[in-house]
Amino acid sequence: PSAGPKVSVHKISGRKVGLTWFPVPVELLHGFIRNFTIFYITPDHSTERVTVPGQALGYTLEDLPPGNYDIFMQANTDAGAGAAGPKARVHIGSEEVSIVLYAALPLILTSLALVLMACLAQSK
Incomplete structure (x- = not known):
């Protein structure tokens, strides 16, 4: 052609x-x-x-x-x-590759906060 x-x-x-x-x-x-x-x-x-x-x-x-x-x-x-x-x-873009990270990050932070509150309540 x-x-x-x-x-x-x-x-x-x-x-x-x-x-x-x-x-x-x-x-x-x-x-x-x-x-x-x-x-x-x-x-x-x-x-x-x-x-x-x-x-x-x-x-x-x-x-x-x-x-x-x-x-x-x-x-x-x-x-x-x-x-x-x-x-x-x-x-x-690199931001399009890490969309799973944006979904998982709130779950990880929430779990970490709950564990920290449980440890603080246990120590009192």
Whole structure:
């Protein structure tokens, strides 16, 4: 293909990112799409890739550590890989990773306060 798919990024929750894209226009295909390759550059600057079937129009990246990610795609035909599409950027914040901590912290503090009150009442 002469052009890559334009990927649209949306957060699903926490460490999950949903990706959707539109088909490459027919006049730019130069063959039948066999599959897509999704590339994402991680916060430590390594490049990961995922291959999805040619009929797919969406994918979910899961368990992403905190940081900034650049995501782009290529369409692949029998002739080979086409041009890369434009990059999209998404940020996974560290606060989204520690949501369990926010839920557990009040329970821990309440338990600690009850134990402290029981110890004080016992010593009198």
